[in-house]
Amino acid sequence: MKSLNILLVDDDPTALLVLEKGLSLQEYPVTTAADGEEALGRIAGESFDVVITDLMMPGIDGIGVLKAAKARSARTEVLLLTASQSLKSAVDAMKNGASDYLQKPVDLGELLIILEKIESFRNMAASAEELREAMDVTEHNAQETIGRLEMEVARLASLLEQIREILSDETLEAGKRVEKALHCASNDSTRGG
Amino acid sequence: MTTQKITADEIELLTKYIYDVSGIAIEKTKSYLLETRLGPLLDEFGLDSYRALHEKAKGDFRKSVETKIIDAISTNETLFFRDRDTFEVFRNKIIPDLIDARSGRAPALPSVPIRIWSAACSTGQEVYSIAITLKELLVDLKKYRIKLLGTDISDAAVSRASYGIYSKFEIERGMPQPLLQKYFSPVGANWKINDEIRAMATFQRLNLLAPFGALGRFDIVFCRNVAVYFNPEDRKVLFNRIADILEPDGVLIIGATESLTGVCPRFEPKHHIRSIFYQLKGGR
Numbered sequence: 325m326k327s328l329n330i331l332l333v334d335d336d337p338t339a340l341l342v343l344e345k346g347l348s349l350q351e352y353p354v355t356t357a358a359d360g361e362e363a364l365g366r367i368a369g370e371s372f373d374v375v376i377t378d379l380m381m382p383g384i385d386g387i388g389v390l391k392a393a394k395a396r397s398a399r400t401e402v403l404l405l406t407a408s409q410s411l412k413s414a415v416d417a418m419k420n421g422a423s424d425y426l427q428k429p430v431d432l433g434e435l436l437i438i439l440e441k442i443e444s445f446r447n448m449a450a451s452a453e454e455l456r457e458a459m460d461v462t463e464h465n466a467q468e469t470i471g472r473l474e475m476e477v478a479r480l481a482s483l484l485e486q487i488r489e490i491l492s493d494e495t496l497e498a499g500k501r502v503e504k505a506l507h508c509a510s511n512d513s514t515r516g517g
Numbered sequence: 518m519t520t521q522k523i524t525a526d527e528i529e530l531l532t533k534y535i536y537d538v539s540g541i542a543i544e545k546t547k548s549y550l551l552e553t554r555l556g557p558l559l560d561e562f563g564l565d566s567y568r569a570l571h572e573k574a575k576g577d578f579r580k581s582v583e584t585k586i587i588d589a590i591s592t593n594e595t596l597f598f599r600d601r602d603t604f605e606v607f608r609n610k611i612i613p614d615l616i617d618a619r620s621g622r623a624p625a626l627p628s629v630p631i632r633i634w635s636a637a638c639s640t641g642q643e644v645y646s647i648a649i650t651l652k653e654l655l656v657d658l659k660k661y662r663i664k665l666l667g668t669d670i671s672d673a674a675v676s677r678a679s680y681g682i683y684s685k686f687e688i689e690r691g692m693p694q695p696l697l698q699k700y701f702s703p704v705g706a707n708w709k710i711n712d713e714i715r716a717m718a719t720f721q722r723l724n725l726l727a728p729f730g731a732l733g734r735f736d737i738v739f740c741r742n743v744a745v746y747f748n749p750e751d752r753k754v755l756f757n758r759i760a761d762i763l764e765p766d767g768v769l770i771i772g773a774t775e776s777l778t779g780v781c782p783r784f785e786p787k788h789h790i791r792s793i794f795y796q797l798k799g800g801r
Contacts, residue, residue, distance in 0.1 A: 398685060398697060398708075421703035449686060456690070467600070467773035471793045474786045477778045 326352045328443055329370075333363040333377035333389055334405065339428065343376070346432045352439070360384025364392050371397045374442060376435075379406045379413055379425075387417055394421050401442050405430060483509070520556035523548050527567040531555070534571055539587050539670055540726035542748040554589040561585075588673040593742065595639040597691035598646045600773040603741075606792040608650050611768050615736055616661075618766055630662045634735045636725060636759070637743035638667030641678025641718075642687070645710050647739070648717040649700055658717070666732065668723035678720045681710035725755055729762070736764050742772035749780075756781035760797060769795040 330352050334340040340356055347354045355372070357363035360381050367375070367389070375393045379386035386404050393400045404425040406414040414425040424438055490496075490505045523531075531551055532543045543550060555567060562582070564570050574582040598604050612631070619629045631651070635644045644667035655661060669675050688697060688708050701708040723729060725743065738759050744752045759769060760783040769784060771777065777784050777795060784795040 394703060395698060398688060398694065418705055421706060423706060463774055470774055470776050474776050474778060474793055475788050478786050
């Protein structure tokens with residue numbers, strides 16, 4: 325089984341069946357929807373890796389499906405299927421975030437190449453993400469340690485300042501100063517501050 | 518892809534050159550960094566050595582080669598809401614405290630000024646993360662006079678920040694889905710920041726090692742993960758200058774793994790929940 329979870333949307337039952345067969349033969353898990361409305365129901369129910377949708381459909385069209393899929397998850401890749409005369413709307417679809425478009429009738433070989441590209445891209449992104457996570461953990465630990473040390477250094481600096489003040493307080497005798505300084509160090513008021 | 522190897526002489530030449538034009542101190546052991554970042558420029562200009570690149574940069578009075586070298590070297594890791602804890606303390610502590618202090622000081626003012634500087638904004642993710650946080654927290658921005666400035670040494674980074682357009686991968690790094698839907702619109706395969714958020718920020722190119730007093734004063738300065746590329750002396754100069762332009766009760770935020778110990782004694786660390794920020798000693 326391939327790893328891309330695909331939703332296929334077309335109001336033309338024959339085209340839908342042909343593509344579903346073609347993709348299933350390549351072991352892609354495929355869900356189908358016979359129109360835009362059904363597609364939106366499917367998208368609400370589960371998140372797809374790829375949505376392949378006809379552009380021109382009565383009611384909710386391909387752009388509507390595209391927007392719903394993108395709103396559900398920005399990670400979903402949407403491929404538009406267009407009749408050759410609707411090239412301009414295909415370009416509009418690209419502007420709305422479609423990954424690519426294919427002219428009908430769909431060349432299955434071309435579609436499979438696009439899907440493979442999407443898959444390898446996703447794998448690359450996934451390993452980058454794993455590296456990123458490993459780095460985040462390391463960075464987070466370093467952050468805690470550095471933060472703790474930073475506060476500790478500031479605390480010790482302020483303690484040192486207090487002791488320096490006591491030791492140079494000429495209104496006290498030398499013995500008193502040392503006693504007071506030691507007291508200050510052991511009852512460190514800056515601790516935990 | 519093979520990258521041209523760099524020789525010891527060329528490392529010497531280029532690390533000095535890069536330091537002179539940008540203040541970025543590259544350790545001589547990091548030859549790989551020079552190779553991976555500058556190698557593509559050799560191809561672009563059709564040059565056969567890093568020495569030739571150096572000569573071309575020196576002889577180019579329009580500084581376009583210099584700009585390209587700085588862009589290549591200074592491209593650094595950035596993402597939306599980098600360090601969750603930092604943005605939490607910014608939202609829950611720093612901004613509320615600042616607004617309390619400012620409203621109390623001049624209650625007659627019709628709007629509260631909030632001046633924030635992102636000192637090494639790279640491609641803008643930090644600035645827009647700040648802007649989105651402010652918008653989410655304050656809702657009605659008309660009650661505040663927000664000045665949000667992003668600067669970076671790289672021209673390319675500053676213009677990308679200005680466009681506010683990000684690839685899907687840049688967006689996925691850190692931008693929560695609800696905020697994405699609320700504050701970005703799809704443009705082709707990319708996402709563009711909405712005008713309202715974009716309009717909150719201004720961007721300009723700035724070398725942090727040149728004097729920057731002319732920027733005016735700030736309430737909050739983000740200077741994260743950039744001083745690490747400077748040598749210790751320059752780091753001291755930089756944070757001292759930041760101390761000069763920060764309001765007495767202002768806040769400095771540095772990278773989560775950075776430290777000011779031994780760098781600038783004018784600042785003291787303040788701890789809040791899991792995060793640290795800095796204020797001027799005796800400021801508040």
